[in-house]
Structure formats: C-alpha cells, structure tokens
Amino acid sequence: MNGKLVVRIAELEIDPAQLEPYQALLAEEIEASVALEPGVLSLNAVSIKDSPNSIRILEVYANRTAYEAHLLTPHFLKYKNATAGMVTSLTLLDVDPIAMRAKP
Template sequence: MKPATAFPLLLAGALLAYSCSRPAGKAPAAAPQNMMIRLSEIEIEPRYLAEYTAILREESASSVRLEPGVISIYPMQQQAAPQQIRILEIYASQEAYQAHLKTPHFQKYKTSTLPMVKALRLIDMQAIDPATMPALFRKLQR
C-alpha cells in the first residue's frame, strides 16, 4: 500500500482509538459496529481558502463540543495542495450523523461554504480492528 493511501486509513484508526479512550462524561459510549466513519475529500476554490478554513474550524469545534454523538470531525489540508481538504468524521451512529446534519452550526457551514467548494467526495469507511485501536493514542493522554 502506498504511504499516501495508507495515511487516511491509519489516521482514521488512530482518531477512532483516541475517541474510544476519552474519559467518562466526554462522549457517550459508541459501539464500534454502530459507528459511522467517513472521509470527506473537498477541493476548495483557492480564492476562498482562508474564509473556508475559518468557517470549517468553527463548525468542527462546535460539532464536537455540542453534539454527544459526534466523536470526531477532524479537518486537514494537504501540505503541497492546501486547497485539498480532508475531514475524518466519526459519529456514534447513523442517527447521530442524521442529527448532526440538522444542527444550526452544520447548516450555517453548508450554506455559507457551498459556493467555495469546487469538488466534494464522501467516502464511507469501516474500522478494521476497533478493539485494539485505543493503544494508538495513549501517548496523547500524558
């Protein structure tokens, strides 16, 4: 597997592990078999990049802070092509994802960034080994 292909899978696994190892009270327990995991591949019109990333930061922080069913919304940019955005989304369930789509902060993000998006591809993923994933992020808890 090429490093560029392996990275999103490794990152998805690592973030899932971190989300599963949060202290009690931070998020509801999510059964790995019920989780919805998605990679969003987004290309932004370069002239809108700064505005888009500011709106995305606000939306992702609000989603994780306000929605118990949102385990992760982790936005990233390609270093060599910053207009190429990738978002690792992990929801406790399909129902949590559907609830997320109806929130005011997501609706604001979606409607305000629509003209900025050049291309969008949503890729549904599945965790391969969620039982052993928590070990990946133990170093962050020190």
C-alpha cells in the same frame, strides 16, 4: 445499525481564492459539533501538503442517528450554506474502521 459507528472521509477541493474564509468556517463548525453534539465523536480536518485547497476530513459518529442529527444542526447548516460557493468538489466516502485510537 443504530449502535454501529459511522466513519466517513470527506474529500473536498476548495476555491484557492476562498481558502482562508473556508478554513475559518470549517474550524468553527468542527468546534461547535464536537462541543455540542454527544454523538460526534471526532472530526479531524487536514490539507494535502503542497495542495492546501485539498481538504480531507475524518468524521466519526456514534451511530447513524447521530450522523443524521448532525446534518440538521444550526451550526452544520450555517457551514454548509456559507461554504456552498467555496467548495468546488466534494466526495464522501463511507469507510470501515480497522484500528482507531486517540489519547484523551
């Protein structure tokens, strides 16, 4: 399984009173992950229109090893610890890619 992409969708609900600090921490974590981890192929965060505290993150990792390594990085652990009281709900969905393309 090490050679197969790991693709996940994270569905998060954020305490509306803490949305701005949460978004800042998320942006910092995504920036560091993509810049510092070769196995993090992409991280894309969006909010549901008219429900800004409903966040969705599409995560793409080179393989299971890259995903597991990501969970142990200092920047991810900082994000996880700092946002623990901000996240009111978290659902992680493993998904199978059908068609994924991006321009460089």
